[in-house]
Amino acid sequence: MYILYLWCKHVLQFFVAVLLSLIRGPKIKDKNMSLSCTWHLWGKSFRVGKCLPAISNSLRHYRNRPTHNIGRMHGLEKPKPPPVRKKEVGTWKPEEYKAVKENHLDALNFIVSGYDIVLVEQYAKYVHQLMIKFKQNILEVYALPSSNAVVKKMLGADQRLLKAMTPEIELTMYKRIIQVKDMPSQTYPILLQTLMHYIPQSITLKVDKHNEEQHLSRYQYRVELAEEKAMLQQLYDSR
Amino acid sequence: MALKKIFFALPVCSSRWISTSYSRSAGFQGSKANIPLEMKLRMIERKKRRVEKLSKQPLAFIPITDFFIPYSWKMDERARPKLEISEEEEDKRVLLEKEWARKTFRSRKQESWKIKLLLRHQQRALEELRQESEKLYNAALQCEDLSIPFTCRGPVQSTPLEGYLPPLGGYEHTDPLFSKDDLSLPEV
Secondary structure: OHHHHHHHHHHHHHHHHHHHHHHHOOEOOOOOOOOOOEOEEOOEEOOEOOEOOOOOOOOOOOOOOOOOOOOOOOOOOOOOOOOOOHHHOOOOOHHHHOOOOOOEEOOEEEEEEEOOHHHHHHHHHHHHHHHHHOOOEEEEEEEEEEEEEEEEEOOOOOOOOOOOOEEEEEEEEEEEEEEEEOEEOOHHHHHHHHHHHOOOOOEEEEEEEOOHHHHHOOEOOOHHHHHHHHHHHHHHHOO | OOOOOOOOEEEEEOOEEEEOOHHHHOOOOOOOOOOOHHHHHHHHHHHHHHHHHHHOOOOOEOOOOOOOOOHHHHOHHHOOOOOOOOHHHHHHHHHHHHHHHHHHHHHHHHHHHHHHHHHHHHHHHHHHHHHHOHHHHHHHOOOOOOOOOEEEEOOOOOOOOOOOOOOOEEEEEOOOOOOOOOOOOOOO
């Protein structure tokens, strides 16, 4: 009888505990342990018979064990790419600019150019934001060096040469490039349409494939190398 | 460029000497005329090595001078006096800004929704096409027919005037800094 009484008591306790836990919800005792939590029922951890519950509460961290910080999620850093070596700056690597998937476009350059820097920058910003919104693989967003256009007027019949004419205004052409890779061929016309719709006045948008020429136009002309090469050519010719 | 010129100076008298090097004695035009083959080959090899060494050096970026402000613009005398705006004006301006923000937000939202709809319809159409025939589906996804070297110009503020004769003149385009050898002689 006593055993029956004990068994009934335990069963009742179990069902009531389950009900209460459903009402109260789990009680997370430690902030670091999001997975393991205790279900504190009536201030005690519940035991059915002599077995421990499946989810156990361990406040200890075991810092000397290799399993330390096993469930940690916050404070993680993304793996950084290796830094570019000084020797490799400016080398042309065509494999980087080719499409990885089928029916996807290779690296495209969206070149925004104009004489008004404010509009150029604002439109380049719009193009960049559009690419981000539609989750395109943006390789780089950079500026090309600016070039000048001098508007010259011919005041008299003597000044037939362009060099001798008087300069009226000097305008600088500004260029911004947004480099995008692996764009699916279906989304390209749709994005182009939106860009065409929002292009401001006096600005040209040019879309081109990324070449070695365009790649090298960012870098300085090497005077020494060119001269030495010319001398080498002279030596070859004089043989 | 300074070439290493090795010359042997034979002093004739205290203040004069004759050099026996090939390049100095030959004059301007025939400087490489009478050099023996062996010496030429050695010179070529030296040049090749020098070219290889120089080409291994890393490239330097052209500096972007878009935001360089001339010093004459930074004088204190040129600074503008501060404008005093009444509270009413300020309130009006702030309320206008808020209205503008609301309007642009709405239009941007509509625009992105339209584009998303377009993409969704496109996906659906492609799926239907695939069920019809694989060949057509593959042909639709090709990258060759797209207009890749594409240019588009923005609108112009005013239409061209009728009967307008522009003054005679021209445009002179200069290359960006450091992109070409500026020490070369100009064309006459």
